[in-house]
Amino acid sequence: MRVKNKKTMALLFLAGCVVLGYWLGLCLRPVEIVAVHEDGNHASVLVKTFPFTDKGKISWWLENKNRLKEKYNIPKPSPSGNFTIIFWNFGDGYKEERKYDRRCFDDIKTKVNCIEKNAVFAVRQxxxxxxxxxxxxxxxxxxxxxxxIKVESD
Structure with a gap:
């Protein structure tokens, strides 16, 4: 009977290691910025492999905000200091507008200029x-x- 328990425990341990390894692999993937679309003081950043957790998203912003300013010149605050940056999951890429409620970008002059609305993070001031x-x-x-500080909802 003990041999069976040891085999079961070993299999459970191995399965746990595989799941943990897969999860760590997902968490450690670098964020890929596919495109940046701007409209005044508003920017849409299309990303792949964005962090899963709130802490990870905020940490990524704090670590990369200078890089975003240098490489993409965002944010571009208005004269009063307002700006918004929304990070969108790029998913399956650009699509035509056909489906209801897609996010489309006027700076792309083709019919294939929309993405599914799947915002993963926003930064506003x-x-x-x-x-x-x-x-x-x-x-x-x-x-x-x-x-x-987490802002309590009304």
Missing amino acids: YHDDDVIFATYEGRYSLKKNSDI
């Missing part, structure tokens, strides 16, 4: 105030002293 991060799980405020 209003009037040089705190930066707001929006995710599926909630909203967070980056204070001037670098503290990040």
Whole structure:
């Protein structure tokens, strides 16, 4: 009877290691920026392999915001300090507008200029105030002293 338990435990351990390895592989993939579309102080960044967790998304922004400014010149705040950057999952790529409620980009002059609306992260700032991060799980405020606080919903 003990041999059977050892085999079962070994199989469970092996399965756990495989699942953990797969999850770590997914989490450690670099973010791929496919395209950036701009409209004034609003930017849409099309990404693949964006972090899963809120903490991962915010950390990625904090680590890469200077790179985004240097490479893509975003954000471009308005004179009053407002800007919005929405990160969209690029998914299966550009599609025609045919389907209801796709996000289309006027700067692409072909019929295939839309993506499925699947926003994964947003960064906003209003009037040089705190930066707001929006995710599926909630909203967070980056204070001037670098503290990040979850904003309670109304």
